[in-house]
Amino acid sequence: MKIIDLTLEIYDGLKSYLSHPPIVIRPESTFENSGHRYVEPCEGFESRFLEMSDHSGTHIDAPLHFIRNSQSTAEMDLTRCYGEAVCLDVTPFKQAKDEVTYDMLEKAVAAQGIEVQQNDIVLIRTRTGQWGEEGFFEEGAFAPSAGDWLIDNQVKCVGLDLANIDTHDNMAREVHMKILPVPIYIIENLVNLDQLPKDKHFTFSALPLKLKNATASPVRAVAIIND
Amino acid sequence: MKIIDLTLEIYDGLKSYLSHPPIVIRPESTFENSGHRYVEPCEGFESRFLEMSDHSGTHIDAPLHFIRNSQSTAEMDLTRCYGEAVCLDVTPFKQAKDEVTYDMLEKAVAAQGIEVQQNDIVLIRTRTGQWGEEGFFEEGAFAPSAGDWLIDNQVKCVGLDLANIDTHDNMAREVHMKILPVPIYIIENLVNLDQLPKDKHFTFSALPLKLKNATASPVRAVAIIND
Numbered sequence: 507m508k509i510i511d512l513t514l515e516i517y518d519g520l521k522s523y524l525s526h527p528p529i530v531i532r533p534e535s536t537f538e539n540s541g542h543r544y545v546e547p548c549e550g551f552e553s554r555f556l557e558m559s560d561h562s563g564t565h566i567d568a569p570l571h572f573i574r575n576s577q578s579t580a581e582m583d584l585t586r587c588y589g590e591a592v593c594l595d596v597t598p599f600k601q602a603k604d605e606v607t608y609d610m611l612e613k614a615v616a617a618q619g620i621e622v623q624q625n626d627i628v629l630i631r632t633r634t635g636q637w638g639e640e641g642f643f644e645e646g647a648f649a650p651s652a653g654d655w656l657i658d659n660q661v662k663c664v665g666l667d668l669a670n671i672d673t674h675d676n677m678a679r680e681v682h683m684k685i686l687p688v689p690i691y692i693i694e695n696l697v698n699l700d701q702l703p704k705d706k707h708f709t710f711s712a713l714p715l716k717l718k719n720a721t722a723s724p725v726r727a728v729a730i731i732n733d
Numbered sequence: 734m735k736i737i738d739l740t741l742e743i744y745d746g747l748k749s750y751l752s753h754p755p756i757v758i759r760p761e762s763t764f765e766n767s768g769h770r771y772v773e774p775c776e777g778f779e780s781r782f783l784e785m786s787d788h789s790g791t792h793i794d795a796p797l798h799f800i801r802n803s804q805s806t807a808e809m810d811l812t813r814c815y816g817e818a819v820c821l822d823v824t825p826f827k828q829a830k831d832e833v834t835y836d837m838l839e840k841a842v843a844a845q846g847i848e849v850q851q852n853d854i855v856l857i858r859t860r861t862g863q864w865g866e867e868g869f870f871e872e873g874a875f876a877p878s879a880g881d882w883l884i885d886n887q888v889k890c891v892g893l894d895l896a897n898i899d900t901h902d903n904m905a906r907e908v909h910m911k912i913l914p915v916p917i918y919i920i921e922n923l924v925n926l927d928q929l930p931k932d933k934h935f936t937f938s939a940l941p942l943k944l945k946n947a948t949a950s951p952v953r954a955v956a957i958i959n960d
Contacts, residue, residue, distance in 0.1 A: 507812065507816065509811045509812055509815065511811065511943070513942075513943045514943070515807055515943045515945050516807075516942060516943055516944050516945065517945035517946070518945070518946075525762070526761070526780070531787075531944060531945065531946065531947060534753070534786055534787075535752070537801060543904065544904050544905065544906065545904040545905045546905070547905065547910055548799065548904070548905050548906045548909075548910055549799075549801065551798055551799050551906070551909075551948075552797055552798060552799075552948045553753070553786055553787055553788050553798070553948050553949065554786070554787040554944070554946070554947045554948055555784070555785075555786060555787075556783065556784070556785055556786070556787055556944070556947070557782070557783070557784045558782075558783055559761055559780055559781070559782055559783070560758075560761075560780055560781040560782075560783055561780050563942075563943070564943075570779055571778055571779055571780070572775065572776075572778050572779075574764060574776065580742055580743075584736045584738065584953075584955060585734065585736055588736065588938075588955075588957070589734065677770065677771050677772040677775070678771065678772045678773070678774065678775050679771065679775045679778070682775075682778075683774055683775055711815075711938060711940070713938065713940075713953035713955060714953060715740075715743060715790075715951050715952075715953055716738070716740045716741070716742045716743055716790070716791075716953060717743050717758060717781070717783070718742050718743065718744035718745070718758065719744070719745075719758065719781070720758060720781045720783070721778075721779045721780050721781055722780065724942050725942075726811075726940035726941060726942055726943060728811060728815075728940060730815070
């Protein structure tokens with residue numbers, strides 16, 4: 507078994523989306539301030555205090571993010587966040603400002619010779635560069651037609667290597683509004699999609715923390731490749 | 734495939750260990766304060782701000798929690814947090830104030846007729862009551878000999894239904910100090926262990942968030958039972 511980590515590292519000061527404040531990881535307990543309470547060989551313990559948006563880093567959106575009175579994070583169906591997955595690579599067909607379309611996803615399926623099955627998780631590689639580099643937050647994301655493709659193919663979850671599945675200037679957030687009610691869950695800020703097989707299925711996991719009344723959760727997203 | 738959720742729900746105000754401040758989940762964006770920027774049918778978006786210790790709720794300890802200059806959360810070996818697992822039930826042999834011993838774990842293996850294999854993840858059910866009820870934080874946890882049992886059996890990760898694998902008044906934190914350097918990772922505050930099979934292996938997952946320089950991570954801990 508091999509695990510491929512598809513997760514952006516969360517560090518103190520990271521801004522993983524322009525609208526949210528930077529992530530904070532600061533000391534809570536340290537060896538210096540806790541050691542006096544313990545007995546050798548224990549020198550005390552370290553812990554950190556975390557402050558972040560529920561949409562920080564690599565995260566999974568709950569329907570409540572955009573749809574009133576819908577499923578929050580703790581209520582999400584875990585069988586839709588774990589299971590058989592494929593990675594579709596649209597980089598041969600997309601320039602930075604282009605949006606991912608229905609047609610591009612069809613072309614990727616054909617080029618890779620892979621069959622997308624009902625209840626698959628589909629990861630979309632949209633770019634060849636590094637996460638967060640200049641222009642990253644301005645790239646074209648999914649056109650509404652790409653949302654239709656996800657619905658037509660009855661996928662249960664979609665992940666991508668951008669910070670937003672909707673292009674930022676689409677103020678109707680058409681892809682979120684189309685697929686979250688199904689629900690098709692959305693994972694944003696994936697990395698390392700170039701390391702995934704393009705010609706076969708693998709197991710994918712991105713289980714949300716069990717956060718009551720939250721609208722998303724940071725996740726550890728991984729591909730599990732069985733030998 | 735069936736997923737059994739072994740995770741304590743995290744809610745605003747929860748204290749999952751006496752030493753840490755209560756968890757905070759508070760509004761960040763709301764439909765009311767963001768809606769004006771969006772176009773129908775989008776009514777704006779909801780997000781939450783999270784504030785918590787890295788040891789909150791059901792969490793996995795990194796070696797850095799107790800061992801200076803050792804592995805932090807982002808450096809943890811994910812192949813030790815996911816894989817074949819067994820649940821050992823010591824409740825027939827343990828009263829609330831008793832500590833779990835080497836002998837109790839041997840008795841549970843024999844009573845359940847299950848073989849613990851090298852690199853298994855081992856979950857220990859120590860009690861029959863509800864998480865957090867009166868007396869929960871005062872229960873006897875692992876004796877140092879139970880740590881020896883984990884090392885002798887070459888397990889890669891251990892989980893339990895208490896908030897601390899060491900009994901609180903053991904100020905040398907002997908079990909943490911014994912097993913974290915191996916490393917055998919420690920998952921605390923599991924729930925629903927009564928729902929697990931006792932006579933066979935299953936797949937377990939408790940992947941940490943990728944938190945740089947952190948000493949633990951809240952996790953979504955689950956058992957995956959294949960049909």
